[in-house]
Amino acid sequence: VEFSHLPVMAREVAGYIGCRPGGVYVDGTVGGGGYARELLRGCAEPGDVRLIGMDVDAAALKAAALRLADFTESITLVRRNFREIRDVLDELGIESIDGLMLDLGVSSHQIDDPERGFSFRFDARLDMRMDRRLRLSASEIVNRWDAARLEEIFRDYGEERRARRIAVAIVEARKRGPIETTRELADIIIGALPPHARSSRTIHPATRVFQALRIAVNDELESLRTGLAEGAAALRPGARLVAVSFHSLEDRIVKETFRSLAASCVCPPGLPVCVCEARPVLRVLTRRVLRPAPEEVAENPRARSAKLRAAERI
């Protein structure tokens, strides 16, 4: 499958990050290289700049190398999770960076590759691993986790109202044999719903459960929390961190992490005086979240749920 992913809000991201001669930038989710290319194209002397592109997906890194072929002297591509940004920088002998961008979630390439098992649009083996070196897959969760754990992830990561019914239906169905494919799972989910909820005009009834599985398989929310905190700590003063998210759970983590890193006191409420002596680390640049322009959404429907937040290291 050829790598196809239209970057979302790339111009806005590169605009916030900027480019300083001799600067070192990190793209924590390099994907097909769309953001990285936009950033490097905006540099007066790209040869002078260094860009570290991270991704857990080998196919993405291959695509990024091709897309960034004009900038080979500037780029270093590494197959790592951005939650390990501090280790990666240490291994490369880099102390602090001039900017970090994160474009969260899956690429269109991953969703559209039937083999990866991210989508119920194709019948594929349940997988959903962005990093195929890891063992935990959607199949393992669906076939082995108990009903209580399934219910919890469907509720917490999918915001699925009928989490319990669906969890119970899965546990019942797998007594008859393993649930192997995306379609089998989608059918079980639909079968668990009351008839009036089986067809929806807005989203497919399996969407929330699939989102929950994807987040659990890839430990997406923990990666994000760690990556934001470690990334913010690695910025030199004046350097910027930009995150683009695609659903409310991610956006909430970005917003809350920025807020707590921008706070001058993180004491629990109710204390008469501040005892934490916290110092603000970030200044939030996006008072309100930034959304894509209508023209971009018209061109690229995946952009419709994008939310951009940016902050600057103090």
Ligand SMILES: C[S@@+](CC[C@H](N)C(=O)[O-])C[C@H]1O[C@@H](n2cnc3c(N)ncnc32)[C@H](O)[C@@H]1O
């Ligand atoms: C939305 S795409 C990025 C697209 C990219 N901005 C572009 O312009 O082509 C997200 C990418 O991040 C990768 N990814 C997701 N979570 C990651 C993580 N915690 N660490 C490293 N890569 C991650 C995925 O494998 C995917 O390739």
